Amino acid sequence: MSSLVRDRLRRVRALVLRYLLLLRRDPARVVDTFYWPLIDIAVWGLLTSFVARRGANLPNAIGIFLGAAILWNLFFRCAQDVSVSFLDDVWSRSVVTIFASPLSFGEFAVAIMLLGLVKLLFTLIAMSVAAWLLYAFSVFSLGFALVPFIGNLVLLGWSVGLVSLALILRFGGRWAIVAWSLPFLLMPFSSVFYPESVLPPVARVVARSIPANHVFEGMRTVVMDGRMDWGRLGWATTLNLFYLALAASVTAWVFRVALRRGLLPKVR
């Protein structure tokens, strides 16, 4: 491994470790990682119990709703962690300090995306244990399909997170609310808790361009039919790779604009 690559990896690792130290030092971060996901499990589990008691004809309702709640949370956390990590630096006025060091913006972006992955593991474990203890549902019953589903949601989360980061970099921290709303903009078209077929025709067209829609449709196929829909998975992966490349390009462009306009030292 060349010294250049070694140096890059060392800087990325240092930044990831810094954010993990923050998890330990800042109890508010625990709320993000554990509290809301566990609330979601409790609420969706209760709703599912209610639906089941009313005798609704919905086989494997627990798997559909809790599986969806877990996967949606993983996507949302992944998207949010990218922008929150950057906001941590904005709020502590350390953006200048960080970018006056040899750390590049690319390394910074990779570090906060990796951090999202680490925190996602915490969230996955917490939600899985809660779903098992409270409702005897194991998300791992999805089997091997869980890996590409989560992988695709991570890719989509990174794309949305990078766009959020670009918005904050360009327009300042006051845009954080808008940036955090982005995942919810996708939610109605992502078929998280209902099938794509219930959407109006125009919305269905939009939904097909959103990778999460294919992931959640694929998840329901696994739960209800016990088979993997490889077509959906292929679409999700293709769209995700395209969106991630697009989001990375847009964010890199916004960073260059920020350098040109002198926004980096002023971001608040």
Add this chain to the structure above:
Amino acid sequence: MGQSQATCAPAVLIRDLSKRFGAAAALDRVSFDVQRGEILGLLGPNGAGKTTTLHVLLGLVRPTTGQVRIFGLDPHRERAAALRHVGFASPEALMDWRLTVEENLRVYAEFYGAEQGAVARSLGVLELESQAATKFGELSLGQQMRAGLARSLLHSPELLVLDEPTASLDPDITDKTRQLLLALRKDRGLSILYTSHDMAEVEALCDRVIFLHHGRVVAEGTPLAVSRRVLSRADLDAASLEEVFLKISRDGGL
């Protein structure tokens, strides 16, 4: 950049540097060098372009035109290689307020690839050992500035870029900081690019000064030479940068 060129290049080379933000010119054809082992004061009233110059030098703001080099390296194209030579401290460049001083320094030591023991050594140099386990956000402004200086020294840089490093320090710590900078220059041949509004401190510290006004270099030389020229008093036998500053602030010094 060839090895021989890099080894003989000045610590900082700035040529015809201009920076426009829309219609406003923040810097207008600024040129100067910081020689190796030299302490250069970059002075001027608020809005003169000092901080913009430092930000361009540190790769935080891209210049509109002109050339910037750190030991022969372009901080915009060879970022990691160039910035590895630089330590930077400023009251505007803080660290994470929730982490302890030591934790923050450990992270930055990794960014710069500092050697083992660098954190303890830096804490010792700035007399911050007793604050090592204190959260950065719980330090006083002066202590935060000292922690910033400790951070800037972690990787034994060859160039220090200091933006008003003594702004929040009490006279005792200010004096210690000044002695430290002089000692670093003497022992390590450190080059320092320095901004301050404390003209007495600048006279005590800087080999040369550059005055900026409305983004242009309006005076350059030793503190005494600049004082004589700007104040039109060839008989001066001691620098009087306070007067120079006031004259430049009020009428551009010309």
